[in-house]
Amino acid sequence: MSVALASQPLRSRPRNRVTRFLSNERLLYGLAGIVVFLLAWELGSRTGIINEYFFGRPTGIVEAGIREVQTPRFWGDLAASFFEFASGFVLAIILGVPVGLAAGRFRRLQYALDPWLNFFNSLPRIALLPVLVIMFGVFGPWSKIAVVFLGAFFSIVIPTMQGVRTTDKRFVDVARSFRASERLMFRSVVIPSTVPFIITGLRLGVARALIGVVTAELYTQTEGIGVLIRRATENSDANRALFGVLLFTISGIVGVESVRRIEARYQKWRPATSLDRR
Amino acid sequence: MDKGLALQARDVRMEYVDQATGDRLLAVDRVDIDITEGEFVSIVGPSGCGKSTFLKIVNGLFPATAGTIEIRQSAKGVAHAMVFQDSSLFPWYTIIDNVAYGLICQGVSKKDAQRRAQPLIDLVSLTGFESKFPYQLSGGMQQRANLARALTVDPEILLMDEPFAALDAQTRELMQAELLRIWSEANKTVLFITHQIDEAIYLSDRVLVMSARPGRILADITIDLPRPRQLEIKRTPEFITYADQIWGLIAKQLKPHIHDKAAHPGGEAVA
Numbered sequence A: 001m002s003v004a005l006a007s008q009p010l011r012s013r014p015r016n017r018v019t020r021f022l023s024n025e026r027l028l029y030g031l032a033g034i035v036v037f038l039l040a041w042e043l044g045s046r047t048g049i050i051n052e053y054f055f056g057r058p059t060g061i062v063e064a065g066i067r068e069v070q071t072p073r074f075w076g077d078l079a080a081s082f083f084e085f086a087s088g089f090v091l092a093i094i095l096g097v098p099v100g101l102a103a104g105r106f107r108r109l110q111y112a113l114d115p116w117l118n119f120f121n122s123l124p125r126i127a128l129l130p131v132l133v134i135m136f137g138v139f140g141p142w143s144k145i146a147v148v149f150l151g152a153f154f155s156i157v158i159p160t161m162q163g164v165r166t167t168d169k170r171f172v173d174v175a176r177s178f179r180a181s182e183r184l185m186f187r188s189v190v191i192p193s194t195v196p197f198i199i200t201g202l203r204l205g206v207a208r209a210l211i212g213v214v215t216a217e218l219y220t221q222t223e224g225i226g227v228l229i230r231r232a233t234e235n236s237d238a239n240r241a242l243f244g245v246l247l248f249t250i251s252g253i254v255g256v257e258s259v260r261r262i263e264a265r266y267q268k269w270r271p272a273t274s275l276d277r278r
Numbered sequence B: 001m002d003k004g005l006a007l008q009a010r011d012v013r014m015e016y017v018d019q020a021t022g023d024r025l026l027a028v029d030r031v032d033i034d035i036t037e038g039e040f041v042s043i044v045g046p047s048g049c050g051k052s053t054f055l056k057i058v059n060g061l062f063p064a065t066a067g068t069i070e071i072r073q074s075a076k077g078v079a080h081a082m083v084f085q086d087s088s089l090f091p092w093y094t095i096i097d098n099v100a101y102g103l104i105c106q107g108v109s110k111k112d113a114q115r116r117a118q119p120l121i122d123l124v125s126l127t128g129f130e131s132k133f134p135y136q137l138s139g140g141m142q143q144r145a146n147l148a149r150a151l152t153v154d155p156e157i158l159l160m161d162e163p164f165a166a167l168d169a170q171t172r173e174l175m176q177a178e179l180l181r182i183w184s185e186a187n188k189t190v191l192f193i194t195h196q197i198d199e200a201i202y203l204s205d206r207v208l209v210m211s212a213r214p215g216r217i218l219a220d221i222t223i224d225l226p227r228p229r230q231l232e233i234k235r236t237p238e239f240i241t242y243a244d245q246i247w248g249l250i251a252k253q254l255k256p257h258i259h260d261k262a263a264h265p266g267g268e269a270v271a
Helices: A017-023 A025-047 A058-069 A074-105 A107-122 A126-134 A141-163 A169-178 A182-220 A225-233 A238-266 B051-059 B097-100 B101-105 B108-122 B139-151 B169-186 B197-203 B231-237 B237-263
Strands: B005-016 B023-035 B039-042 B066-071 B082-083 B155-162 B189-194 B205-211 B217-222
Touching: A017 A025, A025 A141, A025 B101, A058 A238, A058 B097, A074 A141, A074 A182, A074 A225, A074 B155, A107 A141, A126 A169, A126 A182, A126 B108, A141 A182, A141 B066, A169 A182, A169 B005, A169 B082, A182 A238, A182 B051, A182 B101, A225 A238, B005 B051, B005 B189, B023 B051, B023 B189, B023 B217, B039 B051, B039 B197, B051 B066, B051 B082, B051 B155, B082 B139, B097 B101, B097 B108, B101 B108, B101 B139, B108 B139, B139 B155, B139 B169, B169 B197, B169 B231, B189 B197, B197 B237, B205 B237, B217 B237, B231 B237
Parallel strands: B039 B189, B039 B205, B082 B155, B155 B189
Antiparallel strands: B005 B023, B005 B066, B205 B217
């Protein structure tokens, strides 16, 4: 008696551009999902099944966007939001990474910081917003930068600290064996093995920082894309408000993608695992 | 230290405190070792006997509790360098940067260090792999790089801590032959730790047999086999006689445990 095994011929990767695109099911179905949803939304509002007045309409959002980018105020709002986000986030990196490295390296420093890290990590940071406005003022970017900073700082410090603490002893022994100075040990062993943790922190930080920008702007109502959204809803202009939301979404995607780029640059030495397949 | 000696260890003892139980444990006890310049000496012993610990004491990674270790140091190069067990290359450095690491630790500029690492890369037959990362190399090639890294600092004595333990049997045999070739070219004193008896005999001028914990030197066996040695030597009667003699000494170290298990079937072994 014999058992028949189903055989499967090995398919090679298609060379042709079009066939390769058509064989990339992930991309193909992803695009199809977007198109179907947008079409249904568009047709729904045009036929009146969906009330455009409240729910907007895809092409309406595009039209609102085109109108919006022609106003000088829009560019001011965009610049304000970008400035708040960028300065808060960069400040969080500049301070968060060294603090995390130091706290991971020096046990006593970690013990001293632990209560504060726990305190700020448990605290819903948005609750601090009114207080920060008192401290840093409604006008000007400072209260918003503070919110963004607080959002991202702790997301960066905690993983960085853990990364240093989980440095592989084997590599520390190698560095000791060759009599590496403390500085070289840090540069050649501790930091490279902590990079993946720092990247994780940055990724979490981008999301938190963005939440910070939106809530701070909605609350203080001075300038920024958050204010654009609020103004649009006050005029019951759903399309224009959704255009603002779209801008934040795009910023989030750009932010996460930039982090991914940084990661790829510093992780060349890592073998690609099957989990990395995109 | 006596003339012509590369290493002289006297009455080395190492105690440590078990962090879990708080007990004081004796890892290595009353170890006396003399190694002549240019000699290849192996320490074999049952696993957990303290042979790796002894090597790490020589390397300065652990402090000895008592005793002295003297290592000859010439004007150039360093006294000793370690070839670690598997995957001790920094995965984030290329092969050339890994091999040059010891020199970087001495404050040599990156460019100079790489230039001085190149001949060692050639010696271990890794030419062409300089800019690869460790994960792109096989286990055997990684251990070649590991060996080159230790040789780059020009150590008086090369310390090798079971460097081939993680390799498959065929690769291990080839690496043993390669190591003898490199040893004769590099002209180094070697202290080699292994739990593999045939590896120790094949490589060494002398094999030191270590007892179960606490590690003591039980026997000092001179391996009187002609050099250069081919791998075929492992099948000669002389080689097998050495292997039997050493295995006899090690088996005695393992026996008490076997007896205890047999005497208390189902119960905990009393070591």
